[in-house]
Amino acid sequence: MSGHIVQAAKHQLHSAFAALDDPAVPWKTLVLYLIVGVWAFETYLSLRQYKVYSFPSPPASLLQHVDLETYKKSQRYGRDKARFGFVVAAWGLLNSLAIVYFDLMPFFWQLSADVLQKLDWRTTEITQSIIFTLLSSLSRTILDLPLSYYSHFYLEEAHGFNKMTRTTFFTDFLKSTALGGIVLSPVIAALISIIRWAGTDGFVLWVLVFMLAFQVVLQVLYPLVIQPLFNTLTPLPPGLLKARVEILAASLRFPLAKLHQIDGSRRSAHSNAYFFGVLPWGNKHIVVYDSLIAKSTCSEIEAVLAHELGHWAHSDPTKLLVLAQAQIGFTFAVFAGFIDNRSLFEAFGFGQASTLAEKAGLASPVLPVIIGLELFQLVLAPLDAVLKFLMNSAVRSMEYAADSFAAGLDRPAFTDEQVKEMHKEPEPVAEKEESQSQEKGPEKKDEDQATRKELREAELAQSTQTSYAELLQVALIKLHKQNLSSMHYDWLYSAYHHSHPTLPERLAALEKHAGAVDRAKKAN
Secondary structure (H helix, E strand, O other): OHHHHHHHHHHHHHHHHHHHOOOOOOHHHHHHHHHHHHHHHHHHHHHHHHHHOOOOOOOHHHOOOOOHHHHHHHHHHHHHHHHHHHHHHHHHHHHHHHHHHOOHHHHHHHHHHHHHHHOOOOOOHHHHHHHHHHHHHHHHHHHHHHHHHHHHHHHHHHOOOEOOOHHHHHHHHHHHHHHHHHHHHHHHHHHHHHHHHHOOOOHHHHHHHHHHHHHHHHHHHHHHHHHHHOOOEEEOOOOHHHHHHHHHHHHOOOOEEEEEEEOHHHOEOOOOEEEEOOOOOOOEEEEEEHHHHHHOOHHHHHHHHHHHHHHHHOOHHHHHHHHHHHHHHHHHHHHOOOOOOHHHHHHOOOOOHHHHHHHOOOOOOOOOHHHHHHHHHHHHHHHHHHHHHHHHHHHHHHHHHHHHHHHOOOOOOOOHHHHHHHHOOOOOOOHHHHHHHHHOOHHHHHHHHHHHHHHHHHHHHOOOOOOHHHHHHHHHHHHHHHOOOOOOOOHHHHHHHOOOOOHHHHHHHHHHHHHHHHHHHHHO
């Protein structure tokens, strides 16, 4: 009985998709309206957020933590980023409209065939699709390069965050472009091969298996091959921070293999910490940004890492992988209904679809997969916006849960040696750091020494009995201030753009958790 129901549903679905393969459907006009509609929606959200940058004071929950000068800097940074965001969005709109209106996709498809002919390479669907993707991606990247340059060397630098040199910027551009081509080419070849081998009605499951394997392999290779092209990972030196993190990891039976420090400060003053390790049961590596170490106490970093280990304890990386697979599966399941939609191809300037297929070395009824995917993504754009809301909501719940996990942990006891380490005078500035400070002048050297003194005093003030809940709140507030992150948020803008809860939301949740713990203790 259930089999008949499934077959009937499939038949109805096929009929619905077949009805869309109609030259009377104004695909091109529809997509142009969808592009403008998504831009208008996102601009509306940005305008809602832009209004909050005129608020004269921080939220009530941050009043006692943020001085007025820092708040004003944060508001200026937010306004500048928002204004630049309007320019970026408008530029993206013009590019997207031009690609569709002036039939630039057929132009790049023909150009890819011409390139293959000049190189005297055999023209197949796979080779032409790879060249098409590389050429179109490269053109978009080059067009966006001036905006990226402005973002780093004017916007971020004006607010003290950019640490990247122009040589590093252009080197990163070349590396990223080459890396994109190296990674994309086999993926395109594999996807086309799988779809041709499995057929229109059976490729979705096989594509899911391939994409899962690809994501796992990429996560394994990223820290070993890709990340070293851009950053240097060095072992975290012996000391209080390393000892505390190792004890924390051991207390949770976290399979820690190595602790790393990453030179994030080469590019930006923003800071972070994370762990990697693709297999749920395999060894993990913890990475701490040097900028985080330079501006935070060991206890604060310990609390931040307790939050990160909460993600591990809740298997969040695996859940995110499953969510990504579900999204990919849904996307390709719907794409299966559009893959043979000849009217869609012809509406976007590809002429007679049968001629297009023949030029790609295909049997007449079959259309190039990569072109179908590009066109399908244009039609699917509004659905992507909806999925963005849902994905952010799922990740936010994970962030709340990780905060709660960290706040609920009993902090491992300090050893006598660690207590002595806390009270030691700070190490002299390393020779490399000393030379860097001197290069930037005596003011920078004095600032570094003042920061070290301030951190030591804060470390001593955060006693060995200070809970992770308190330390995490202090760390979140400090990171927010250092990064000049927005302190006011429009709820709809935040739901669409932010995968993490806002700072006031996280602090409120931590306070609520602390209150529940206190009530439970009193009840016992």
